[in-house]
Amino acid sequence: AQSVTxxxxxxxxxxEAPVELRCNYSSSVSVxxxxxxxxxxxxxxxxxxxxxxxxLVKGIxxxxxEFNKSQTSFHLRKPSVHISDTAEYFCAVTPWNxxxxxxxxxxxxxxxxxx
Amino acid sequence: xAQVTQNPRYLITVTGKKLTVTCSQNMNHExxxxxxxxxxxxxxxxxxxxxxxxxxxxxxxxGYKVSRKEKRNFPLILESPSPNQTSLYFCASSTGSNxxxxxxxxxxxxxx
Numbered sequence: 001a002q003s004v005t006x007x008x009x010x011x012x013x014x015x016e017a018p019v020e021l022r023c024n025y026s027s028s029v030s031v032x033x034x035x036x037x038x039x040x041x042x043x044x045x046x047x048x049x050x051x052x053x054x055x056l057v058k059g060i061x062x063x064x065x066e067f068n069k070s071q072t073s074f075h076l077r078k079p080s081v082h083i084s085d086t087a088e089y090f091c092a093v094t095p096w097n098x099x100x101x102x103x104x105x106x107x108x109x110x111x112x113x114x115x
Numbered sequence: 116x117a118q119v120t121q122n123p124r125y126l127i128t129v130t131g132k133k134l135t136v137t138c139s140q141n142m143n144h145e146x147x148x149x150x151x152x153x154x155x156x157x158x159x160x161x162x163x164x165x166x167x168x169x170x171x172x173x174x175x176x177x178g179y180k181v182s183r184k185e186k187r188n189f190p191l192i193l194e195s196p197s198p199n200q201t202s203l204y205f206c207a208s209s210t211g212s213n214x215x216x217x218x219x220x221x222x223x224x225x226x227x
Contacts, residue, residue: 105159
């Protein structure tokens with residue numbers, strides 16, 4: 001079984017400041033990792049994913065994440081946030097041999113960008 | 116436009132009154148699933164379907180039923196809703212295992 005911990009439930013930050021949203025996971029097998037974003041009153045959208053290869057993954061809207069296998073982490077970063085980045089962000093994992101797309105989600109981090 | 120459509124967006128009902136939340140996708144995806152979202156718990160999978168007539172339980176299937184008679188539709192059925200099923204529900208689809216999910220806009224269900 002897998003579990004995902006998002007260490008911060010809320011992250012307030014000023015516009016144009018850098019931000020890091022933390023994600024740690026546990027799993028007995030290798031996993032694929034995802035970050036999804038949820039804007040108010042909408043479903044989730046894929047931000048980026050790590051399947052294999054380079055551990056630094058770039059996504060949409062200027063976000064990137066780094067997979068660290070030894071620390072079992074997949075933190076999301078952006079060097080300069082905008083008001084429009086205000087949303088809830090979810091980290092998710094699925095085992096590499098998964099047959100049912102059994103994504104396990106973290107509890108979410110609400111990013112609040114202030115002017 | 117490629118999309119996953121859920122209906123209704125909002126639903127208020129009473130304990131024990133059967134209800135169905137519909138989900139339809141126009142991307143010819145084989146895989147579909149239902150999640151519920153609760154504060155602090157993220158999303159938890161209720162049921163999923165790998166293809167027509169193939170469904171299986173997720174993490175929290177109790178109190179729910181699904182069917183997959185056609186590729187595009189995957190309704191979620193609550194035979195006897197209870198207040199602990201008050202939640203925000205999402206339908207999602209993808210091309211297969213480990214592929215990114217496409218989500219609907221959600222259905223907010225309140226059971227009194």
